[in-house]
Amino acid sequence: MALHIINHPRSTHTAIDDCLAIARKGDVLLLIEDGVLSAQSLHFKNENKLKVFALKEDLLRRDILNNINKDINIVDYSGFVELCVLNNPTVSWF
Amino acid sequence: MSVLFIHRQAPYNNKLSEQAMVAISGCALFGQPVSVLFLNQGVQNVVGPHCNTVFNNLQLYGVEKIYIQKTAASKLDQPKNLITNKLPNCIRFIGDSQISDVINNAQHVISF
Numbered sequence: 253m254a255l256h257i258i259n260h261p262r263s264t265h266t267a268i269d270d271c272l273a274i275a276r277k278g279d280v281l282l283l284i285e286d287g288v289l290s291a292q293s294l295h296f297k298n299e300n301k302l303k304v305f306a307l308k309e310d311l312l313r314r315d316i317l318n319n320i321n322k323d324i325n326i327v328d329y330s331g332f333v334e335l336c337v338l339n340n341p342t343v344s345w346f
Numbered sequence: 347m348s349v350l351f352i353h354r355q356a357p358y359n360n361k362l363s364e365q366a367m368v369a370i371s372g373c374a375l376f377g378q379p380v381s382v383l384f385l386n387q388g389v390q391n392v393v394g395p396h397c398n399t400v401f402n403n404l405q406l407y408g409v410e411k412i413y414i415q416k417t418a419a420s421k422l423d424q425p426k427n428l429i430t431n432k433l434p435n436c437i438r439f440i441g442d443s444q445i446s447d448v449i450n451n452a453q454h455v456i457s458f
Contacts, residue, residue: 254449270354270386276446343352343455346362 255339258287267345291320350452353388366458374407381411389418412437
């Protein structure tokens with residue numbers, strides 16, 4: 253299954269919407285950098301039933317670790333590497 | 347090693363569109379099996395008076411398959427230009443569900 257990496261928020265870029273339009277069930281979505289802003293409960297709807305992860309360090313830097321959608325899993329840098337190893341191909345959406 | 351390029355940039359937005367075409371042709375030139383998927387705004391690269399030049403260049407460099415997102419193409423102001431042109435055989439219009447298959451079948455995906 254594909255790993256989709258998003259590093260831009262939904263408010264300024266179409267990356268996450270483009271990704272959600274074509275991703276299929278079982279794919280993994282990882283939010284990093286400003287992409288974690290989409291993890292806030294009001295900003296994200298997972299209609300495709302993807303496995304969604306957000307990078308802990310980037311959530312902490314933006315002070316939203318405790319204010320994200322409950323369906324989103326939190327990973328650290330080790331988890332980031334593990335996701336890259338377990339899933340193929342990796343798609344970085346810019 | 348199959349490489350899929352996802353092209354989402356409109357030609358007039360920024361330099362990413364141009365850089366994407368350079369990367370695609372460079373990768374194909376070095377003998378990698380390359381496919382290109384034009385998604386969302388990227389579809390605008392393959393419409394208008396220069397579309398045949400784009401297709402010819404991609405084929406010249408050895409790009410094997412060119413996919414165009416059907417929903418994005420239908421939203422264009424001039425979709426007829428794209429559809430009525432005599433398109434090469436390597437071009438396919440595909441729906442969103444087929445796009446995920448194309449991505450999952452590629453060994454490497456590079457997105458612009």
